Amino acid sequence: MNKTTSxxxxxxxxxxxxxxxxxxxxxxxxxxxxxxxVTVWGGFSTRWYAELLHDQAIIDxxxxxxxxxxxxxxFATVLGTMAALVLDRYSKFHGRALFxxxxxxxxxxxxxxxxxxxLLLFVAVGFDRGFWSVVIxxxxxxxxxxxxxxQSRLVTLDRSLEEAALDLGCPPVKTxxxxxxxxxxxxxVAGWMLAFTLSLDDLVIASFTxxxxxxxxxxxxxxxxxxxxxxxxxxxxxxxxxxxxxxxxVASVLSHRSQVEKEKAERAVFLAG
Amino acid sequence: MIEAVGPIKRKFAPWDDPTLKPFIRFxxxxxxxxxxxxxxxxxxxxxxxxFFALLGxxxxxxxxxxxxxxxxxxxTEGRILxxxxxxxxxxxxxxxxxxxxxxxALFPHMTVEGNIAFGLKQEGMDxxxxxxxxxxxxxxxxxxxxxxxxxxxxxxxxxxxxxLARSLAKRPKVLLLDEPxxxxxxxxxxxxxxxxxxxxxxxxxxxxxxTHDQEEAMTVSDRIAVMNHGVIAQIGTAxxxxxxxxxxxxxxxxxxxNLIDGTVSAVEGGVATLHCAGVDATIVAEAGxxxxxxGAEAGFAIRPEKVQISLEAPPAGTPNVLSGExxxxxxxxxxxxxxxxxxxxxxxxxxxxxxTRIVERPITWEDKVYLTWxxxxxxxxxx
Numbered sequence: 001m002n003k004t005t006s007x008x009x010x011x012x013x014x015x016x017x018x019x020x021x022x023x024x025x026x027x028x029x030x031x032x033x034x035x036x037x038v039t040v041w042g043g044f045s046t047r048w049y050a051e052l053l054h055d056q057a058i059i060d061x062x063x064x065x066x067x068x069x070x071x072x073x074x075f076a077t078v079l080g081t082m083a084a085l086v087l088d089r090y091s092k093f094h095g096r097a098l099f100x101x102x103x104x105x106x107x108x109x110x111x112x113x114x115x116x117x118x119l120l121l122f123v124a125v126g127f128d129r130g131f132w133s134v135v136i137x138x139x140x141x142x143x144x145x146x147x148x149x150x151q152s153r154l155v156t157l158d159r160s161l162e163e164a165a166l167d168l169g170c171p172p173v174k175t176x177x178x179x180x181x182x183x184x185x186x187x188x189v190a191g192w193m194l195a196f197t198l199s200l201d202d203l204v205i206a207s208f209t210x211x212x213x214x215x216x217x218x219x220x221x222x223x224x225x226x227x228x229x230x231x232x233x234x235x236x237x238x239x240x241x242x243x244x245x246x247x248x249x250v251a252s253v254l255s256h257r258s259q260v261e262k263e264k265a266e267r268a269v270f271l272a273g
Numbered sequence: 274m275i276e277a278v279g280p281i282k283r284k285f286a287p288w289d290d291p292t293l294k295p296f297i298r299f300x301x302x303x304x305x306x307x308x309x310x311x312x313x314x315x316x317x318x319x320x321x322x323x324f325f326a327l328l329g330x331x332x333x334x335x336x337x338x339x340x341x342x343x344x345x346x347x348x349t350e351g352r353i354l355x356x357x358x359x360x361x362x363x364x365x366x367x368x369x370x371x372x373x374x375x376x377x378a379l380f381p382h383m384t385v386e387g388n389i390a391f392g393l394k395q396e397g398m399d400x401x402x403x404x405x406x407x408x409x410x411x412x413x414x415x416x417x418x419x420x421x422x423x424x425x426x427x428x429x430x431x432x433x434x435x436x437l438a439r440s441l442a443k444r445p446k447v448l449l450l451d452e453p454x455x456x457x458x459x460x461x462x463x464x465x466x467x468x469x470x471x472x473x474x475x476x477x478x479x480x481x482x483x484t485h486d487q488e489e490a491m492t493v494s495d496r497i498a499v500m501n502h503g504v505i506a507q508i509g510t511a512x513x514x515x516x517x518x519x520x521x522x523x524x525x526x527x528x529x530x531n532l533i534d535g536t537v538s539a540v541e542g543g544v545a546t547l548h549c550a551g552v553d554a555t556i557v558a559e560a561g562x563x564x565x566x567x568g569a570e571a572g573f574a575i576r577p578e579k580v581q582i583s584l585e586a587p588p589a590g591t592p593n594v595l596s597g598e599x600x601x602x603x604x605x606x607x608x609x610x611x612x613x614x615x616x617x618x619x620x621x622x623x624x625x626x627x628x629t630r631i632v633e634r635p636i637t638w639e640d641k642v643y644l645t646w647x648x649x650x651x652x653x654x655x656x
Contacts, residue, residue: 163345164378166365168392168443182382 080146115208129211153187575651
């Protein structure tokens with residue numbers, strides 16, 4: 001590695017980060033703007049945050065978003081973990097390649113198409129569009145992400161641990177809850193966090209599948225922006241960004257920390273001889 | 274501490290008693306994975322309280338055989354009986370068999386105590402009995418001080434003991450040991466081998482060990498089955514396998530062996546004469562199993578420690594003499610290995626115990642030497 005800083009590297013770094021974060025930074029800064037005019041700085045203030053608390057429509061949207069996020073992330077975690085187990089465990093069943101392809105397809109599927117097809121499904125089966133249709137749609141969207149995260153955890157799990165539990169008289173289902181689940185838990189929690197944040201910031205699928213009385217925060221923001229950007233939108237967006245950032249950081253810390261701990265423990269034993 | 278109960282074992286040979294029923298019976302067991310046959314129509318009897326070893330190179334089917342007994346694999350054909358009961362269809366968690374895994378497979382999220390108690394809890398044993406049994410097991414493997422530790426806070430040898438204690442805690446009828454000492458260093462391995470024997474004798478259980486280490490198999494077990502390509506090449510006690518190998522494969526796999534090829538020129542009363550054109554010699558020795566007949570291609574097999582090496586020519590008329598030149602000497606401390614090059618270019622090994630501390634050895638490089646052996650020291654095996 002070249003340790004001397006080259007101008008080229010520094011420049012690319014600055015431009016790269018600027019490209020990624022300057023828009024967000026401006027949004028965050030203007031959310032503390034005292035002025036009502038979005039583009040004019042009128043001094044520091046938290047009045048827009050206070051005003052948010054009085055806007056019932058936004059508070060309702062926030063509750064819907066939280067509800068959808070928690071429920072869909074939980075459903076997606078259960079389904080995604082099951083899919084990951086099947087993919088990891090039953091290596092030779094008929095149609096495995098097709099199954100794994102189909103599990104991962106939504107990762108690259110355009111959201112517009114996922115949203116449209118879900119809408120068609122709900123209309124076809126006569127499912128009332130509203131809160132629960134968004135929950136189901138988000139479960140569909142995020143399940144494959146959970147499957148990817150959990151599967152990467154399962155790959156590192158020693159199969160003989162489960163065999164040892166079976167051997168000691170523990171039936172398979174109990175073995176899953178006593179041995180497998182505790183050991184892949186960091187992956188499962190990280191998967192849940194990822195699913196939750198994906199649900200929080202989804203606009204496209206939610207707007208296809210939502211109905212009256214189930215306006216999520218991104219839909220609310222989008223419709224407010226069409227009438228002009230207000231400092232209030234900056235404030236609510238800043239909150240949303242913070243929640244998502246915390247979720248992503250917790251998820252990555254969880255999956256990273258267990259690895260580090262394992263290495264540390266192994267090193268300690270090695271040094272102790 | 275475990276009291277040594279050596280003498281009990283001295284007369285232990287249930288396999289020689291035709292009235293005894295085997296405890297474990299593999300009956301015409303075949304296991305195929307796709308096109309690959311891991312175990313091929315194998316029949317094997319193991320008796321109660323026996324310490325039985327499955328010995329063979331990797332891929333010989335020994336682990337598959339053990340995993341079928343544990344219930345992790347199902348035989349493609351044939352059946353396995355335990356104490357007269359057919360095990361087919363019984364899942365691993367209902368078999369009275371416990372296994373110690375090669376990787377130890379200790380549950381990383383449980384303490385040493387938790388690991389040992391795991392199987393007992395599944396049985397539904399009450400807490401006070403579990404605690405007593407766990408304490409007993411910790412004492413047995415001398416880990417009383419480590420009860421509250423997690424597996425990653427233990428050394429390799431300690432983990433091995435926890436794994437052993439956990440697999441013994443339920444007092445299984447049979448304990449399966451899959452390469453149990455493979456991860457330990459040589460000194461610790463040797464110590465642990467003797468401990469395993471003591472524990473097996475104390476608890477009076479049947480042990481089945483899978484290993485590729487012939488010294489380990491010979492040290493711990495009452496009988497050994499040498500396996501190759503899914504079939505048993507030979508079953509016998511350590512000394513039977515070593516001294517009376519049934520085939521070239523067994524002779525070569527277990528211990529060190531010299532093989533001198535030739536053609537059988539006479540057979541009489543179990544004694545064959547082998548004409549070895551390659552080394553220009555005639556060897557008379559006991560004919561091994563199989564049809565050793567006149568004209569058959571065969572080989573004379575003799576262990577290096579049974580070959581005597583001498584600078585002086587034996588008296589004329591002495592049978593079984595080979596002569597050659599000392600090609601290499603390996604000094605191993607307790608013994609020295611002489612590699613002697615015969616007239617035809619082939620090498621015969623002879624080992625000599627170093628009984629004295631003299632530094633100068635009488636035999637040295639390029640000396641002309643004579644190799645002799647007692648009449649019953651070797652055996653003639655078919656190719």
